Amino acid sequence: FTINAMAVAFDPAGPGLLPPYAIIDPMGGGRDFADGLLRVTSPKVFFDDPLRLLRAFRFMAELGFALEGETEALLRSQADLITGPTGPAGARINGELARIMASGRASVTVRAMAEAGLLGHLFPELQAGAGVEQPPSHHLDVLAHNLQALTEMERLLAAPDAFFPGHGPSMTRYLAEQASGTLLKWAALFHDLGKPAVCAERSGRITFHQHERVGAAGFAVLARRFVWKKIEAERVGRLIALHMWPFHLNNVFQKDGVVTPRACLRLVKAVGDELPGLFMLAMADSLAGQGPGKPLAMEAALARLYDQVEETRRRFVEPVLTRPRLLDGHDLRQEFSLRPGPVFSVIFLGLQEAQVAGEVRSRQEAMAWVRDFLRGRQAQDF
Template structure:
């Protein structure tokens, strides 16, 4: 057992809020049998040694963790949450401060050293005995309990399982390895990757929600693309997202692409990651609205999922026509695959719809560019339609399009394509700000009640068509008053009536 690393009393004092220290000290005095030993463990201690900000506190007791947590919550005036009574794990939520998770020794272990040896990775297999600290012995530093060589691996920034069967015991640990590599900026030990290659098929045992949680945390890191690349090399990526595996051997026309479909999806994720960090680098004239969008909840996650999956439908849509490879309607094929993935990973409806919308529309900016080249300009109506189609996630679509552009290199690819995407982005964001948003946020000129009361129409598909046309005409500047809106509605109702559509 190694105990060379010392943690100062001051570090522990800063980590444990005074109300928590007071409650823990009181409990140890009042209920000595309930907490003969008390340890600070796991990720809390790891992050403390790495100099990272600690968000949560992990404590460990030999037994009766749920009862101890309940007593601690009562003493500290905090909320108590039983996380898993069978595994003897509970949480204490302080009124102001970090969450405190308390667990008992694992399985049949009877010492903290035995417990640590059953944890997932060596850098999490650390403990600090809090007894001396809480009992008022403030004259000495505290030694880490380290039976697995955690401190050496923390210093080397390497992720290594505590034992050969760690992944078989809980297959989700494989995903956690890559997530920790991404979030802690660490590398995977060669034996870690070898064990993943051996055991990756076991990941199907893990619940979809747990898989999604690890993948989301990984994607939110600034090193997600390199971790995902390693997952692909080791086979784990295709065990959790088999849809991506379909693109491994699907080549693309060399005129616009230098990578196969899988490689292109992975490269698009890498470029999206760079755009998240520096959106102004490729959008010099419209970076602020992109930054605002990226700062909103879940926006980065939506963008990175969309980048990784944007061309996932190409293998299903691939056709060869007169010696040419085509992928017509691959966006729609991709949306279907993303919906299946979303169901498997138990995504929320909102998250699923946002990612699907970006995948479905990721070609729209290119289509607008093509129209602008063909006609010598870009119509206001086409811009409004595009803005309306993607709605709140227009900035995300533009970032995705640029990531897609940066991920493609081909013989006939325009050298200034990134600048062209930036131009279309500037135009669409301007239309949204000056034309679409003012109408969307203003009181409507007409409502469904007006169509019933003034025009005698009955609710149905024509309602939506008329109200949409009124809003579009208002955005284009063709109408501005209620009277003009009613006139347009009457004209459309009459036309529908003549065609037998009313």
């Protein structure tokens, strides 16, 4: 691009510059820089290195620049080079994408990539959502909804307290750790990745059963293609896989008016440290769906649910998870002659659920609970 085709002459024999001590600018990059324009230096630049197709959008994201008209037309006509036989390696693509998502203009930049055709070449799984209609709670097709969820996520990241009153400081701490904000943007963009594959019509209703599970599996393939770090791919995949959980839990909360300690424990065990992020993803998902069939005040309901979940977690769940177990594997082997295996995990989870519910408070009560559990298991076996 003209803006990075400028130079100054250094004296090879010393630390200073050579005369005339001016910027060498044969392509007019200084003028384009001042005007905020991205202009190619030659019609061959994208053929020479197709990564420049993506780098143009990275400059847009980081600098706020716009594509000059002829450059934009050239980019659109050659967008398929990004995944062609001479296209860049996945790791190089990921490096540019990561910088786009880390910027404050990720949403507008990704939309520009979609309009130019580049996004569809990079992520055909995402492009498959174009034209896929959704139930009346939505006003956009699947692709547009994913893009809108990214837009809403950027709003959330800028002011989490505006959407989750009273939780701004804790969410800000969460976002400050391990690039959580950037990963949430990815999760928002890909949260409904699985919908096109499972779209069906049942009794006149559009359904997407298990789309979160299918989407998480599809994202894992995508992450390998672009050489994601394993831990980051797992975090985003977990958020995609669990993104419907707050909505299902909200249905129960609206009916019963309470989140039970057992339900809270199951959620916390499943999502781990990503609890704030999961609710931010659910909020972005809700904000991105504004169809006439959407339940009223869903965002307010999600905020109230998060209040309840955090209160239940603090009062009932964390005390159990942070204290030593009442029984350990040695106890199960010695006292009940059990061999290590999957049943250990079932017992430990069941004990934790009984503890958070206040049904088991001591080692003796834990032993009695295991005896009852094993008797029930034997009865089922027969």
